Amino acid sequence: MKSFTIQEINTILKGELVGNTDQKITSPEQLEKATKNQITFIGSRKYVHLWDKSNASAAIVNDNLKIEPKDNQALIKVKNADLAMAKLLEAFNPCPPQFDVDIHPTAVIHESASIGNGCKIGANCYIGRGVVIGDGAILYPNVSIFDETIIGSHTVIWSGTVIRERCEIGSHCIFHTNVSIGADGFGYRPSDDGRGLVKIPQIGNVVIGNYVEIGANSTVDRAKFSSTVIGDGCKIDNLVQIAHNCVLGRSCIMAGSSGLAGSVTLGDGVIIGGSSSIKDHLTIHSGAVVGGGSGVMSDVAAGKTVVGYPATDSRDMFRQWVALRKLGKS
Numbered sequence: 631m632k633s634f635t636i637q638e639i640n641t642i643l644k645g646e647l648v649g650n651t652d653q654k655i656t657s658p659e660q661l662e663k664a665t666k667n668q669i670t671f672i673g674s675r676k677y678v679h680l681w682d683k684s685n686a687s688a689a690i691v692n693d694n695l696k697i698e699p700k701d702n703q704a705l706i707k708v709k710n711a712d713l714a715m716a717k718l719l720e721a722f723n724p725c726p727p728q729f730d731v732d733i734h735p736t737a738v739i740h741e742s743a744s745i746g747n748g749c750k751i752g753a754n755c756y757i758g759r760g761v762v763i764g765d766g767a768i769l770y771p772n773v774s775i776f777d778e779t780i781i782g783s784h785t786v787i788w789s790g791t792v793i794r795e796r797c798e799i800g801s802h803c804i805f806h807t808n809v810s811i812g813a814d815g816f817g818y819r820p821s822d823d824g825r826g827l828v829k830i831p832q833i834g835n836v837v838i839g840n841y842v843e844i845g846a847n848s849t850v851d852r853a854k855f856s857s858t859v860i861g862d863g864c865k866i867d868n869l870v871q872i873a874h875n876c877v878l879g880r881s882c883i884m885a886g887s888s889g890l891a892g893s894v895t896l897g898d899g900v901i902i903g904g905s906s907s908i909k910d911h912l913t914i915h916s917g918a919v920v921g922g923g924s925g926v927m928s929d930v931a932a933g934k935t936v937v938g939y940p941a942t943d944s945r946d947m948f949r950q951w952v953a954l955r956k957l958g959k960s
Contacts, residue, residue, distance in 0.1 A: 631656055632722055636688050636704050642721055645708040649699025653687040657722060673711035690714045800840035810849040812836045815874025817854055832874060
């Protein structure tokens with residue numbers, strides 16, 4: 631078990647230590663649940679009153695909050711407690727699962743595949759014809775990489791993930807369990823005789839940039855032609871659907887159970903709230919925010935926040951909700 635003195639933690643965070651504690655800190659914990667060997671954090675004024683009853687030995691706090699240390703309970707003041715706690719979590723992070731051998735003997739690797747230096751490939755992985763995997767990549771057991779796919783350096787792919795043929799994945803990406811990259815896009819048209827559906831071939835691929843993280847059970851479908859594109863630094867939550875021919879700019883965020891229909895374009899820094907759905911062939915311009923549970927039926931301007939179903943400007947929607955509430959009471 632890792633443990634740190636309060637002075638060692640302050641060295642990591644480069645904050646201002648106020649007060650002191652002689653307790654060894656063994657883990658972080660929520661403010662209400664923390665015990666004497668734990669550190670907590672306070673990033674908002676509404677949680678300050680909970681510090682009085684907290685058993686934590688220390689708290690990381692925003693430096694603009696009025697809060698005092700207690701006997702043997704210290705504070706570390708920082709500019710942003712959330713970011714500081716993220717840095718501390720890295721210090722406490724346990725080691726990931728270890729590999730007994732770099733490439734497990736049960737992995738099936740085509741003779742034409744190129745495996746970079748320092749790669750680790752777990753049991754029962756499949757790596758197809760012409761696949762290229764960059765230096766330091768990690769494939770946990772039961773990952774499948776199909777023909778002519780390129781995986782960048784230091785990308786981590788967790789068990790159950792399937793990356794279909796001809797996809798291009800950048801470096802330093804993280805794909806969590808059971809991610810699907812490059813499955814067929816959902817394309818059908820009524821047959822000429824009106825008695826069935828004709829499947830539209832999906833012959834494109836998926837191109838994912840660097841430092842992209844995709845959560846468990848999320849899907850990114852291949853394009854009908856050309857590419858479905860996920861830009862550098864995008865963060866995709868669990869259970870997210872990104873349909874064929876979508877294009878995401880840099881550093882977009884999509885929260886859990888949200889979805890993009892086909893050929894949606896997101897600009898840079900777009901945020902899509904959980905359970906939101908975006909109609910096909912729309913553009914959400916840079917910096918826009920879609921509130922959770924919203925249904926977007928038209929383009930969204932840069933920097934705008936929309937909510938509701940159908941989604942509209944947040945200020946207009948809030949006024950509508952207030953009016954409906956008043957109407958119900960009249």
